Amino acid sequence: MNLVLLLEEDWIEADCRVRLHGRRRRHVLEIHRARLGDELRVGRLDGAVGHGCITRVDEDAVEMEVRLDADPPPPLGITVVLALPRPPVLRRTLISLTSMGVKRIALLNADGVEKSFWQSRALDAEAVFEQCVLGLEQARDTRMPEVVLRKRFKPFAEDELEDWIAGGRAFVAEPARQPTPASALETPTLLAVGPESGWSSYELASLQRAGLERISLGIRPLRVETALPALLARLA
Amino acid sequence: MNLVLLLEEDWIEADCRVRLHGRRRRHVLEIHRARLGDELRVGRLDGAVGHGCITRVDEDAVEMEVRLDADPPPPLGITVVLALPRPPVLRRTLISLTSMGVKRIALLNADGVEKSFWQSRALDAEAVFEQCVLGLEQARDTRMPEVVLRKRFKPFAEDELEDWIAGGRAFVAEPARQPTPASALETPTLLAVGPESGWSSYELASLQRAGLERISLGIRPLRVETALPALLARLA
Numbered sequence: 305m306n307l308v309l310l311l312e313e314d315w316i317e318a319d320c321r322v323r324l325h326g327r328r329r330r331h332v333l334e335i336h337r338a339r340l341g342d343e344l345r346v347g348r349l350d351g352a353v354g355h356g357c358i359t360r361v362d363e364d365a366v367e368m369e370v371r372l373d374a375d376p377p378p379p380l381g382i383t384v385v386l387a388l389p390r391p392p393v394l395r396r397t398l399i400s401l402t403s404m405g406v407k408r409i410a411l412l413n414a415d416g417v418e419k420s421f422w423q424s425r426a427l428d429a430e431a432v433f434e435q436c437v438l439g440l441e442q443a444r445d446t447r448m449p450e451v452v453l454r455k456r457f458k459p460f461a462e463d464e465l466e467d468w469i470a471g472g473r474a475f476v477a478e479p480a481r482q483p484t485p486a487s488a489l490e491t492p493t494l495l496a497v498g499p500e501s502g503w504s505s506y507e508l509a510s511l512q513r514a515g516l517e518r519i520s521l522g523i524r525p526l527r528v529e530t531a532l533p534a535l536l537a538r539l540a
Numbered sequence: 541m542n543l544v545l546l547l548e549e550d551w552i553e554a555d556c557r558v559r560l561h562g563r564r565r566r567h568v569l570e571i572h573r574a575r576l577g578d579e580l581r582v583g584r585l586d587g588a589v590g591h592g593c594i595t596r597v598d599e600d601a602v603e604m605e606v607r608l609d610a611d612p613p614p615p616l617g618i619t620v621v622l623a624l625p626r627p628p629v630l631r632r633t634l635i636s637l638t639s640m641g642v643k644r645i646a647l648l649n650a651d652g653v654e655k656s657f658w659q660s661r662a663l664d665a666e667a668v669f670e671q672c673v674l675g676l677e678q679a680r681d682t683r684m685p686e687v688v689l690r691k692r693f694k695p696f697a698e699d700e701l702e703d704w705i706a707g708g709r710a711f712v713a714e715p716a717r718q719p720t721p722a723s724a725l726e727t728p729t730l731l732a733v734g735p736e737s738g739w740s741s742y743e744l745a746s747l748q749r750a751g752l753e754r755i756s757l758g759i760r761p762l763r764v765e766t767a768l769p770a771l772l773a774r775l776a
Contacts, residue, residue: 306761377758377759377760396765399763399766400763400765400766403760403762403763403766404760404762404766404770405758405760442760442761442762442763443760443761443762444759444760444761445760483776486722521773522613523613523680524613524639524640524641524678524679524680524681525542525678525679525680526639526640526678526679526769527635527636527639527678529632529636529765529769530635530636530639530640530769531769532769533762533765533766533767533768533769533770533773534640534769534770534772534773535773536770537757537769537770537771537773537774538773538774540719
Protein backbone atom coordinates (compact mmCIF):
# COMPACT_ATOMS: atom_id res chain seq x y z
CA MET A 305 0.00 0.00 0.00
CA ASN A 306 1.25 3.44 -0.93
CA LEU A 307 -0.86 5.09 1.78
CA VAL A 308 -2.29 3.81 5.05
CA LEU A 309 -6.01 4.54 4.99
CA LEU A 310 -7.24 5.57 8.44
CA LEU A 311 -10.77 4.49 9.36
CA GLU A 312 -13.05 5.99 12.00
CA GLU A 313 -12.31 3.27 14.55
CA ASP A 314 -8.53 3.81 14.28
CA TRP A 315 -8.50 7.20 16.02
CA ILE A 316 -7.53 7.11 19.69
CA GLU A 317 -7.09 10.88 19.94
CA ALA A 318 -9.15 13.04 17.62
CA ASP A 319 -7.24 14.25 14.53
CA CYS A 320 -3.84 13.33 15.89
CA ARG A 321 -3.31 9.72 17.01
CA VAL A 322 -4.30 6.36 15.52
CA ARG A 323 -3.86 2.71 16.49
CA LEU A 324 -3.78 0.12 13.66
CA HIS A 325 -4.47 -3.61 14.02
CA GLY A 326 -4.56 -6.69 11.81
CA ARG A 327 -3.71 -6.42 8.12
CA ARG A 328 -2.49 -2.84 8.29
CA ARG A 329 -0.29 -3.47 11.34
CA ARG A 330 1.29 -6.46 9.62
CA HIS A 331 1.74 -4.59 6.34
CA VAL A 332 3.39 -1.61 8.03
CA LEU A 333 5.79 -3.86 9.93
CA GLU A 334 6.46 -6.63 7.43
CA ILE A 335 6.22 -5.00 4.00
CA HIS A 336 7.24 -1.43 4.79
CA ARG A 337 9.55 -2.78 7.54
CA ALA A 338 8.69 0.40 9.41
CA ARG A 339 10.16 0.98 12.88
CA LEU A 340 9.62 3.47 15.73
CA GLY A 341 10.09 6.99 14.43
CA ASP A 342 9.51 6.11 10.74
CA GLU A 343 7.16 8.24 8.68
CA LEU A 344 4.49 6.78 6.43
CA ARG A 345 1.97 8.33 4.08
CA VAL A 346 -1.50 8.22 5.57
CA GLY A 347 -4.96 9.51 4.72
CA ARG A 348 -8.28 9.76 6.52
CA LEU A 349 -11.15 7.87 4.90
CA ASP A 350 -12.99 10.45 2.78
CA GLY A 351 -10.63 13.14 4.08
CA ALA A 352 -7.17 14.68 3.80
CA VAL A 353 -3.80 12.97 3.28
CA GLY A 354 -0.53 13.52 5.12
CA HIS A 355 2.03 11.64 7.18
CA GLY A 356 2.03 9.45 10.25
CA CYS A 357 5.04 8.97 12.53
CA ILE A 358 5.22 5.62 14.32
CA THR A 359 5.20 6.23 18.07
CA ARG A 360 4.54 2.74 19.40
CA VAL A 361 4.73 -0.86 18.22
CA ASP A 362 3.34 -3.73 20.27
CA GLU A 363 2.07 -7.28 19.80
CA ASP A 364 -1.35 -6.03 18.95
CA ALA A 365 -1.03 -2.73 17.14
CA VAL A 366 1.02 0.09 15.68
CA GLU A 367 0.39 3.64 16.87
CA MET A 368 1.09 6.75 14.84
CA GLU A 369 1.00 10.47 15.38
CA VAL A 370 -0.72 11.88 12.35
CA ARG A 371 -0.51 15.17 10.46
CA LEU A 372 -3.01 15.60 7.61
CA ASP A 373 -2.33 18.58 5.39
CA ALA A 374 -3.07 17.86 1.74
CA ASP A 375 -5.94 16.93 -0.55
CA PRO A 376 -6.25 13.46 -2.04
CA PRO A 377 -5.88 13.24 -5.86
CA PRO A 378 -8.78 14.55 -7.92
CA PRO A 379 -11.44 11.97 -8.76
CA LEU A 380 -11.93 10.67 -12.28
CA GLY A 381 -15.29 12.03 -13.39
CA ILE A 382 -16.48 8.78 -14.95
CA THR A 383 -19.27 6.60 -13.59
CA VAL A 384 -18.89 2.93 -14.50
CA VAL A 385 -21.83 0.60 -15.15
CA LEU A 386 -20.46 -2.92 -15.24
CA ALA A 387 -22.20 -6.20 -15.94
CA LEU A 388 -21.35 -8.24 -12.82
CA PRO A 389 -18.15 -10.20 -13.55
CA ARG A 390 -17.21 -13.49 -11.89
CA PRO A 391 -16.04 -13.05 -8.28
CA PRO A 392 -12.22 -13.09 -8.67
CA VAL A 393 -12.47 -10.65 -11.57
CA LEU A 394 -14.86 -8.48 -9.54
CA ARG A 395 -12.35 -8.27 -6.68
CA ARG A 396 -9.50 -7.18 -8.95
CA THR A 397 -11.78 -4.86 -10.90
CA LEU A 398 -12.94 -3.01 -7.79
CA ILE A 399 -9.30 -2.41 -6.85
CA SER A 400 -8.46 -1.31 -10.36
CA LEU A 401 -11.42 1.06 -10.82
CA THR A 402 -10.92 2.57 -7.37
CA SER A 403 -7.22 3.06 -8.00
CA MET A 404 -8.00 4.96 -11.20
CA GLY A 405 -10.26 7.35 -9.27
CA VAL A 406 -13.75 6.11 -10.27
CA LYS A 407 -16.25 7.20 -7.58
CA ARG A 408 -19.50 5.61 -8.72
CA ILE A 409 -19.90 2.02 -9.82
CA ALA A 410 -23.10 0.13 -10.63
CA LEU A 411 -22.86 -3.66 -10.85
CA LEU A 412 -25.65 -4.69 -13.19
CA ASN A 413 -27.31 -7.90 -14.23
CA ALA A 414 -27.36 -8.95 -17.89
CA ASP A 415 -28.21 -12.07 -19.89
CA GLY A 416 -24.53 -12.95 -20.01
CA VAL A 417 -24.12 -12.79 -16.20
CA GLU A 418 -24.26 -16.19 -14.50
CA LYS A 419 -26.92 -16.22 -11.77
CA SER A 420 -24.48 -17.75 -9.28
CA PHE A 421 -22.31 -14.61 -9.41
CA TRP A 422 -25.02 -12.79 -7.44
CA GLN A 423 -24.61 -15.26 -4.54
CA SER A 424 -20.91 -14.54 -4.15
CA ARG A 425 -19.45 -13.33 -0.86
CA ALA A 426 -17.44 -10.91 -2.98
CA LEU A 427 -20.62 -8.79 -3.13
CA ASP A 428 -20.99 -8.50 0.66
CA ALA A 429 -20.70 -4.88 1.73
CA GLU A 430 -17.58 -5.61 3.82
CA ALA A 431 -15.90 -7.46 0.95
CA VAL A 432 -16.60 -4.62 -1.48
CA PHE A 433 -15.36 -2.09 1.10
CA GLU A 434 -12.14 -4.06 1.59
CA GLN A 435 -11.32 -4.16 -2.12
CA CYS A 436 -12.04 -0.46 -2.45
CA VAL A 437 -9.72 0.24 0.51
CA LEU A 438 -6.96 -1.64 -1.36
CA GLY A 439 -7.61 0.49 -4.45
CA LEU A 440 -7.51 3.73 -2.45
CA GLU A 441 -4.31 2.68 -0.66
CA GLN A 442 -2.75 1.80 -4.03
CA ALA A 443 -3.51 5.22 -5.51
CA ARG A 444 -2.95 7.32 -2.34
CA ASP A 445 -6.59 8.29 -2.43
CA THR A 446 -9.08 8.51 0.45
CA ARG A 447 -12.47 9.03 -1.18
CA MET A 448 -14.47 5.80 -1.05
CA PRO A 449 -16.43 5.05 -4.22
CA GLU A 450 -20.12 4.26 -4.05
CA VAL A 451 -20.80 0.72 -5.32
CA VAL A 452 -24.43 -0.21 -5.95
CA LEU A 453 -25.93 -3.53 -7.05
CA ARG A 454 -28.69 -3.66 -9.64
CA LYS A 455 -30.01 -7.19 -10.05
CA ARG A 456 -32.62 -6.25 -12.65
CA PHE A 457 -31.43 -4.87 -15.95
CA LYS A 458 -34.69 -3.47 -17.28
CA PRO A 459 -35.75 -1.05 -14.52
CA PHE A 460 -32.17 0.18 -14.28
CA ALA A 461 -31.84 0.81 -18.02
CA GLU A 462 -35.33 2.25 -18.47
CA ASP A 463 -35.95 4.20 -15.29
CA GLU A 464 -32.70 4.90 -13.52
CA LEU A 465 -29.95 5.23 -16.09
CA GLU A 466 -31.06 8.63 -17.32
CA ASP A 467 -30.44 10.12 -13.87
CA TRP A 468 -27.04 8.47 -13.75
CA ILE A 469 -26.08 10.06 -17.08
CA ALA A 470 -27.35 13.40 -15.78
CA GLY A 471 -27.10 15.13 -19.13
CA GLY A 472 -23.45 14.18 -19.74
CA ARG A 473 -22.11 11.90 -22.45
CA ALA A 474 -22.41 8.19 -21.97
CA PHE A 475 -20.76 5.29 -23.78
CA VAL A 476 -21.25 1.58 -24.11
CA ALA A 477 -18.14 -0.40 -25.03
CA GLU A 478 -18.32 -2.96 -27.83
CA PRO A 479 -15.61 -4.48 -30.01
CA ALA A 480 -15.78 -2.94 -33.50
CA ARG A 481 -13.52 -3.09 -36.53
CA GLN A 482 -12.53 0.55 -36.14
CA PRO A 483 -11.41 1.76 -32.74
CA THR A 484 -13.14 5.02 -31.78
CA PRO A 485 -10.50 7.73 -32.34
CA ALA A 486 -9.45 9.40 -29.08
CA SER A 487 -10.05 12.77 -30.75
CA ALA A 488 -13.78 11.97 -31.00
CA LEU A 489 -14.08 11.73 -27.23
CA GLU A 490 -14.49 14.10 -24.37
CA THR A 491 -14.75 13.16 -20.73
CA PRO A 492 -18.07 11.37 -20.41
CA THR A 493 -20.09 10.94 -17.27
CA LEU A 494 -20.76 7.27 -17.77
CA LEU A 495 -19.20 4.18 -19.29
CA ALA A 496 -21.06 0.86 -19.54
CA VAL A 497 -19.12 -2.40 -20.00
CA GLY A 498 -20.93 -5.69 -20.66
CA PRO A 499 -20.28 -9.28 -19.66
CA GLU A 500 -17.40 -11.09 -21.40
CA SER A 501 -19.93 -12.72 -23.73
CA GLY A 502 -21.27 -9.26 -24.64
CA TRP A 503 -24.61 -7.53 -24.09
CA SER A 504 -27.67 -9.19 -25.62
CA SER A 505 -29.17 -7.28 -28.53
CA TYR A 506 -32.12 -6.29 -26.31
CA GLU A 507 -29.73 -4.95 -23.68
CA LEU A 508 -27.67 -3.04 -26.20
CA ALA A 509 -30.81 -1.48 -27.70
CA SER A 510 -32.01 -0.45 -24.22
CA LEU A 511 -28.71 1.20 -23.43
CA GLN A 512 -28.71 3.02 -26.73
CA ARG A 513 -32.30 4.21 -26.13
CA ALA A 514 -31.10 5.56 -22.78
CA GLY A 515 -28.60 7.69 -24.71
CA LEU A 516 -25.41 5.62 -24.62
CA GLU A 517 -23.16 5.98 -27.67
CA ARG A 518 -21.05 3.06 -28.84
CA ILE A 519 -17.34 3.21 -28.21
CA SER A 520 -14.69 0.71 -29.18
CA LEU A 521 -11.02 -0.04 -28.57
CA GLY A 522 -10.96 -2.05 -31.81
CA ILE A 523 -11.87 -5.49 -33.03
CA ARG A 524 -10.23 -7.49 -30.23
CA PRO A 525 -12.57 -8.74 -27.51
CA LEU A 526 -10.77 -7.99 -24.22
CA ARG A 527 -11.16 -9.29 -20.70
CA VAL A 528 -13.02 -6.93 -18.38
CA GLU A 529 -9.82 -6.40 -16.39
CA THR A 530 -7.96 -5.26 -19.50
CA ALA A 531 -10.79 -3.36 -21.18
CA LEU A 532 -11.75 -1.19 -18.19
CA PRO A 533 -8.40 0.54 -17.56
CA ALA A 534 -7.93 0.91 -21.32
CA LEU A 535 -11.35 2.51 -21.83
CA LEU A 536 -10.97 4.84 -18.85
CA ALA A 537 -7.54 5.95 -20.04
CA ARG A 538 -8.93 6.56 -23.51
CA LEU A 539 -11.83 8.61 -22.19
CA ALA A 540 -10.16 10.53 -19.37
CA MET B 541 -11.82 -18.40 -25.49
CA ASN B 542 -13.17 -16.45 -28.42
CA LEU B 543 -11.07 -18.42 -30.89
CA VAL B 544 -9.55 -21.90 -30.75
CA LEU B 545 -5.85 -21.53 -31.51
CA LEU B 546 -4.60 -24.42 -33.64
CA LEU B 547 -1.04 -25.57 -32.98
CA GLU B 548 1.25 -27.52 -35.31
CA GLU B 549 0.59 -30.84 -33.55
CA ASP B 550 -3.20 -30.48 -33.89
CA TRP B 551 -3.28 -31.00 -37.67
CA ILE B 552 -4.20 -34.52 -38.75
CA GLU B 553 -4.74 -33.55 -42.38
CA ALA B 554 -2.77 -30.62 -43.72
CA ASP B 555 -4.73 -27.35 -43.82
CA CYS B 556 -8.09 -29.00 -43.34
CA ARG B 557 -8.53 -31.23 -40.26
CA VAL B 558 -7.48 -30.91 -36.64
CA ARG B 559 -7.82 -33.01 -33.49
CA LEU B 560 -7.89 -31.21 -30.13
CA HIS B 561 -7.13 -32.74 -26.74
CA GLY B 562 -7.00 -31.66 -23.09
CA ARG B 563 -7.89 -28.10 -22.12
CA ARG B 564 -9.18 -27.11 -25.55
CA ARG B 565 -11.34 -30.24 -25.93
CA ARG B 566 -12.88 -29.60 -22.49
CA HIS B 567 -13.40 -25.92 -23.18
CA VAL B 568 -15.10 -26.57 -26.53
CA LEU B 569 -17.43 -29.16 -25.00
CA GLU B 570 -18.06 -27.70 -21.55
CA ILE B 571 -17.90 -23.93 -21.96
CA HIS B 572 -18.99 -23.52 -25.59
CA ARG B 573 -21.22 -26.60 -25.18
CA ALA B 574 -20.43 -27.33 -28.81
CA ARG B 575 -21.86 -30.45 -30.45
CA LEU B 576 -21.34 -32.31 -33.74
CA GLY B 577 -21.91 -29.94 -36.65
CA ASP B 578 -21.37 -26.74 -34.62
CA GLU B 579 -19.07 -24.07 -36.00
CA LEU B 580 -16.39 -22.36 -33.91
CA ARG B 581 -13.95 -19.59 -34.65
CA VAL B 582 -10.44 -20.97 -35.08
CA GLY B 583 -7.03 -19.68 -36.09
CA ARG B 584 -3.69 -21.22 -36.98
CA LEU B 585 -0.80 -20.24 -34.73
CA ASP B 586 0.95 -17.35 -36.53
CA GLY B 587 -1.47 -17.76 -39.44
CA ALA B 588 -4.96 -17.07 -40.74
CA VAL B 589 -8.29 -17.22 -38.88
CA GLY B 590 -11.54 -18.84 -39.93
CA HIS B 591 -14.04 -21.45 -38.79
CA GLY B 592 -13.96 -25.06 -37.71
CA CYS B 593 -16.93 -27.41 -37.97
CA ILE B 594 -17.01 -30.21 -35.37
CA THR B 595 -16.97 -33.55 -37.20
CA ARG B 596 -16.22 -35.91 -34.33
CA VAL B 597 -16.31 -35.98 -30.54
CA ASP B 598 -14.84 -38.84 -28.53
CA GLU B 599 -13.51 -39.53 -25.02
CA ASP B 600 -10.13 -38.24 -25.98
CA ALA B 601 -10.54 -35.46 -28.51
CA VAL B 602 -12.67 -33.20 -30.65
CA GLU B 603 -12.11 -33.16 -34.41
CA MET B 604 -12.90 -30.23 -36.69
CA GLU B 605 -12.89 -29.54 -40.37
CA VAL B 606 -11.23 -26.19 -40.76
CA ARG B 607 -11.54 -23.34 -43.24
CA LEU B 608 -9.09 -20.47 -42.77
CA ASP B 609 -9.87 -17.43 -44.86
CA ALA B 610 -9.16 -14.18 -42.99
CA ASP B 611 -6.32 -12.26 -41.42
CA PRO B 612 -5.93 -11.98 -37.65
CA PRO B 613 -6.37 -8.46 -36.21
CA PRO B 614 -3.55 -6.00 -36.83
CA PRO B 615 -0.82 -5.99 -34.18
CA LEU B 616 -0.36 -3.07 -31.81
CA GLY B 617 2.93 -1.49 -32.80
CA ILE B 618 4.17 -1.05 -29.26
CA THR B 619 7.05 -2.96 -27.68
CA VAL B 620 6.74 -3.31 -23.91
CA VAL B 621 9.72 -3.37 -21.55
CA LEU B 622 8.43 -4.46 -18.17
CA ALA B 623 10.23 -4.82 -14.86
CA LEU B 624 9.49 -8.43 -13.93
CA PRO B 625 6.34 -8.46 -11.79
CA ARG B 626 5.51 -11.12 -9.19
CA PRO B 627 4.40 -14.40 -10.76
CA PRO B 628 0.58 -14.14 -10.52
CA VAL B 629 0.72 -10.61 -11.91
CA LEU B 630 3.09 -11.77 -14.65
CA ARG B 631 0.62 -14.46 -15.72
CA ARG B 632 -2.29 -12.04 -15.97
CA THR B 633 -0.11 -9.40 -17.58
CA LEU B 634 1.06 -11.72 -20.35
CA ILE B 635 -2.58 -12.49 -21.15
CA SER B 636 -3.52 -8.85 -21.05
CA LEU B 637 -0.62 -7.57 -23.20
CA THR B 638 -1.09 -10.36 -25.72
CA SER B 639 -4.82 -9.69 -25.92
CA MET B 640 -4.14 -6.04 -26.70
CA GLY B 641 -1.89 -7.04 -29.61
CA VAL B 642 1.59 -6.41 -28.20
CA LYS B 643 4.12 -8.52 -30.16
CA ARG B 644 7.37 -7.89 -28.33
CA ILE B 645 7.85 -7.99 -24.59
CA ALA B 646 11.07 -7.77 -22.59
CA LEU B 647 10.93 -8.78 -18.93
CA LEU B 648 13.70 -6.83 -17.26
CA ASN B 649 15.42 -6.85 -13.92
CA ALA B 650 15.42 -3.71 -11.74
CA ASP B 651 16.32 -2.82 -8.16
CA GLY B 652 12.66 -3.09 -7.21
CA VAL B 653 12.32 -6.64 -8.59
CA GLU B 654 12.56 -9.34 -5.92
CA LYS B 655 15.26 -11.87 -6.81
CA SER B 656 12.91 -14.77 -6.13
CA PHE B 657 10.68 -13.69 -9.03
CA TRP B 658 13.38 -14.91 -11.43
CA GLN B 659 13.09 -18.45 -10.02
CA SER B 660 9.37 -18.68 -10.77
CA ARG B 661 7.94 -21.45 -12.95
CA ALA B 662 5.83 -18.70 -14.53
CA LEU B 663 8.95 -17.80 -16.54
CA ASP B 664 9.37 -21.29 -18.05
CA ALA B 665 9.02 -21.14 -21.82
CA GLU B 666 5.95 -23.42 -21.75
CA ALA B 667 4.27 -21.35 -19.04
CA VAL B 668 4.86 -18.12 -20.95
CA PHE B 669 3.60 -19.77 -24.14
CA GLU B 670 0.42 -20.94 -22.38
CA GLN B 671 -0.44 -17.48 -21.06
CA CYS B 672 0.18 -15.96 -24.48
CA VAL B 673 -2.11 -18.59 -26.04
CA LEU B 674 -4.84 -17.49 -23.60
CA GLY B 675 -4.31 -13.88 -24.64
CA LEU B 676 -4.45 -14.72 -28.35
CA GLU B 677 -7.60 -16.82 -27.88
CA GLN B 678 -9.20 -13.97 -25.93
CA ALA B 679 -8.53 -11.43 -28.70
CA ARG B 680 -9.09 -13.78 -31.70
CA ASP B 681 -5.48 -13.28 -32.65
CA THR B 682 -2.95 -15.87 -33.85
CA ARG B 683 0.40 -14.08 -33.87
CA MET B 684 2.46 -15.21 -30.89
CA PRO B 685 4.40 -12.41 -29.20
CA GLU B 686 8.11 -12.72 -28.55
CA VAL B 687 8.85 -12.66 -24.83
CA VAL B 688 12.49 -12.26 -23.80
CA LEU B 689 14.06 -12.26 -20.35
CA ARG B 690 16.77 -9.77 -19.44
CA LYS B 691 18.19 -10.49 -15.99
CA ARG B 692 20.71 -7.68 -16.10
CA PHE B 693 19.43 -4.14 -16.31
CA LYS B 694 22.63 -2.36 -17.25
CA PRO B 695 23.68 -4.16 -20.47
CA PHE B 696 20.07 -4.06 -21.63
CA ALA B 697 19.67 -0.32 -21.02
CA GLU B 698 23.11 0.64 -22.28
CA ASP B 699 23.75 -1.71 -25.18
CA GLU B 700 20.51 -3.24 -26.36
CA LEU B 701 17.71 -0.78 -25.78
CA GLU B 702 18.70 1.52 -28.63
CA ASP B 703 18.11 -1.29 -31.14
CA TRP B 704 14.76 -2.02 -29.55
CA ILE B 705 13.71 1.61 -29.97
CA ALA B 706 14.91 1.49 -33.56
CA GLY B 707 14.54 5.21 -34.10
CA GLY B 708 10.90 5.39 -32.93
CA ARG B 709 9.57 7.18 -29.89
CA ALA B 710 9.98 5.54 -26.53
CA PHE B 711 8.38 6.29 -23.18
CA VAL B 712 8.96 5.41 -19.56
CA ALA B 713 5.89 5.57 -17.35
CA GLU B 714 6.08 7.38 -14.01
CA PRO B 715 3.37 8.90 -11.82
CA ALA B 716 3.42 12.70 -12.13
CA ARG B 717 1.11 15.45 -10.98
CA GLN B 718 0.04 16.25 -14.53
CA PRO B 719 -1.02 13.40 -16.78
CA THR B 720 0.63 13.60 -20.19
CA PRO B 721 -2.07 14.94 -22.53
CA ALA B 722 -3.12 12.39 -25.14
CA SER B 723 -2.61 15.04 -27.79
CA ALA B 724 1.13 15.11 -27.04
CA LEU B 725 1.51 11.48 -28.04
CA GLU B 726 1.90 9.53 -31.20
CA THR B 727 2.24 5.79 -31.50
CA PRO B 728 5.61 4.99 -29.97
CA THR B 729 7.71 1.94 -30.63
CA LEU B 730 8.44 1.24 -26.99
CA LEU B 731 6.93 1.64 -23.55
CA ALA B 732 8.86 0.85 -20.35
CA VAL B 733 7.01 0.19 -17.10
CA GLY B 734 8.88 -0.20 -13.82
CA PRO B 735 8.32 -2.32 -10.72
CA GLU B 736 5.48 -1.33 -8.40
CA SER B 737 7.99 0.42 -6.14
CA GLY B 738 9.23 2.42 -9.16
CA TRP B 739 12.54 2.54 -11.02
CA SER B 740 15.62 3.54 -9.01
CA SER B 741 17.02 6.93 -9.91
CA TYR B 742 19.98 5.22 -11.62
CA GLU B 743 17.61 3.11 -13.70
CA LEU B 744 15.46 6.07 -14.65
CA ALA B 745 18.52 8.06 -15.69
CA SER B 746 19.76 5.12 -17.82
CA LEU B 747 16.43 4.84 -19.57
CA GLN B 748 16.34 8.54 -20.24
CA ARG B 749 19.89 8.45 -21.62
CA ALA B 750 18.72 5.69 -23.96
CA GLY B 751 16.13 8.13 -25.30
CA LEU B 752 12.99 7.32 -23.32
CA GLU B 753 10.68 10.25 -22.62
CA ARG B 754 8.63 10.35 -19.44
CA ILE B 755 4.94 9.71 -19.72
CA SER B 756 2.33 9.76 -16.98
CA LEU B 757 -1.29 8.85 -16.41
CA GLY B 758 -1.37 11.25 -13.44
CA ILE B 759 -0.40 11.32 -9.81
CA ARG B 760 -1.95 7.99 -8.80
CA PRO B 761 0.48 5.06 -8.53
CA LEU B 762 -1.28 2.17 -10.29
CA ARG B 763 -0.78 -1.57 -10.20
CA VAL B 764 1.05 -2.96 -13.22
CA GLU B 765 -2.13 -4.75 -14.30
CA THR B 766 -4.06 -1.49 -14.34
CA ALA B 767 -1.31 0.78 -15.64
CA LEU B 768 -0.35 -1.32 -18.67
CA PRO B 769 -3.73 -1.44 -20.46
CA ALA B 770 -4.28 2.23 -19.59
CA LEU B 771 -0.91 3.31 -21.00
CA LEU B 772 -1.29 1.23 -24.15
CA ALA B 773 -4.78 2.62 -24.76
CA ARG B 774 -3.46 6.13 -24.26
CA LEU B 775 -0.60 5.61 -26.67
CA ALA B 776 -2.27 3.52 -29.37
